[in-house]
Amino acid sequence: MNPLYRNDRPGQYPPSWYAASVSPPAPRPELKGETRADVAIVGAGYTGLWAALTLARKGMRVVVLEAHRAGFGASGRNGGQVHSGFNKGQAWLEGKLGKGEARALWDLSEAAKDQLRDFCAAHPQTGYKPGVAHGEYSEADTRTGAREAEHLAKAYGYDQVESFDGPGFADLVKSPLYKGGTLDRGGGHLHPLHYALALAAEAEAAGAVIHEGSEVTGLTHGTPATVQTPKGRVIADHVILAGNGYLPHIERKVASTVMPINSFIAATEPLPERWQEVLAEDISVADSKFVVNYYRFSEDRRFLFGGRESYSIGFPSDIKGALIRRMTDLFPQLSDVKVDYVWGGTLGITVTRLPALQRIAPNVLSGAGFSGQGVALSGMAGRIMAEAVAGQAGQFDVMAKLPVPAFPGGAAFRAPMLTLAMTWFSLRDRLGI
Known part of the structure; x- marks a missing residue:
């Protein structure tokens, strides 16, 4: 079952207060035919848009493929909360990774908040x-x-x-x-859809091309890689997967770690x-x-x-x-x-509620699994994946060290296993234990 279409009308923002309080731009054209890009990005949420903005500012040819509208998914309908750090405390991370790695992760999370606040200061509609x-x-x-x-x-x-x-x-x-x-x-907190729409506008102003109504149906690895949609395809030197919970089952490594x-x-x-x-x-x-x-x-x-x-x-x-x-x-x-x-x-x-940054292939990167704490972190993930594409992978390697194991049984069994676990924890919440 594909979450892209299970609960929403194609190409329309959900009937949220966020959508009611903005004036979105006209729909962007879908991809038709073949096009060439330095980087193809799957998903126009915070992760994909920050990647697109970063790469376009570096002069690269960037094509973003979005099944519905920019900011359609979690990026445009979330709680708008901006948290410090990660879903695990720094003491926990120190115990798992050591103090040096934990410090590097903390510095990265602080940079994520700085990046977001600086952007919001230049775009006051983000609130x-x-x-x-x-x-x-x-x-x-x-x-x-x-x-x-x-x-x-x-x-x-x-x-x-x-x-x-x-x-x-x-x-x-x-x-x-x-x-x-x-x-x-x-x-802090902000208006999430205003933030997503402002990011999309900035990415386009920098030279990125966003195609809406362009669901990615397949990815063929290689140099270059090919990203397929129903009416077109992108031939790209690099691919960034940024669909998060809405990413179709096009990459087993992502599906096995992100639910x-x-x-x-x-x-x-x-x-x-x-x-x-x-x-x-x-x-x-x-x-x-x-x-x-x-x-x-x-x-x-x-x-x-x-x-x-x-x-x-x-x-x-x-x-x-x-x-x-x-x-x-x-x-x-x-x-x-x-x-x-x-x-x-x-x-x-993810299993640990920590972001999953993965190098799927030498020229294919994925960032997902922000587990409700992605307003700042997902944007930083997009930026550091873009920098990795451009040859600076240091910060990508830092975040990729977060412990994120695959779900037991992989993609095939993640849903029933998670349902059992969540039902148990929900019962504990109700009983106060």
Whole structure:
């Protein structure tokens, strides 16, 4: 089952608040016939667009192939949260890779945030704002978060994270369920679709060509490689695969390490007079549930509340009801609030929840599996894959060292195995264990 078409109308952005609040450009033409490129890029999300922008600025001939619209996938419909580091703490990475490699990865993640903030400063429609909090459901997890914050300050000189006990965090995030948490002033949030559209425009201005409505149906390895679409093909010296959770099964090595999973978001009616009943500051928040809750307020003060409720490719029949229950469990004060928009989307996750950067062949690179933490990291992955194509592979090699094993049984068994695991962890979340 192909997530490219299972839940969405071809060539149309999902009916999200994001799509309703932008004026997208006219559709770009699909690829017809044969064309030649230095680099063919599969996917016009953050990863593919940053790769295209970087390479076009270097004077290379770049062709981007997108099955639907630029920013159609997770890049245009996510929670908009910008986190520091990775889904694993720095202490964990030090234990797995050593302090030197962990430090290099931290520096790369900080560069990813700098890259994003610099771009957003030049494109104010992206709406970047600082601050991302993390809520904990147990005192033990609260202590773990505080230790990680202290470690970042002492070992990395990163003093942007403040730790809170239960009452302190409740003053910031006004839910009765959290036992404490942290606030990272170095993270933030933005309008994800505005960001994607601005990236696409910049890439085109630099000389990249984007073809929409051009699903990649096959990749033939070689020098050069051939990337096939229903009505055309690109002959390219290099290929970058940047489809993430929406990438069709065209590369076994990617499919065995990256699994598509769905996440959903609800947007309430505007709450200009009530939003501070929920948050004391205009920050974004995620929490420690395995089936994570994540939320923030939009520019017009709609509460954007997200969570994962489906482990199959198809969307469930009642997205709205499940999200409202999760939202009002956390914030009973919103039980009377109307929900205006509900949408879902597909992201790519890995076994370790760490990005999977892979060299599939000498001239084929892949970046995927950002596991809900890709707003900054996926753009950096695109940039460093572009630099690797241009002959500077140092940073690509750093991120490629993240431990990302294949799913047990590979692509054939990843879905049932993940469904069993996610069902168990979801049950643990509900039982509070």
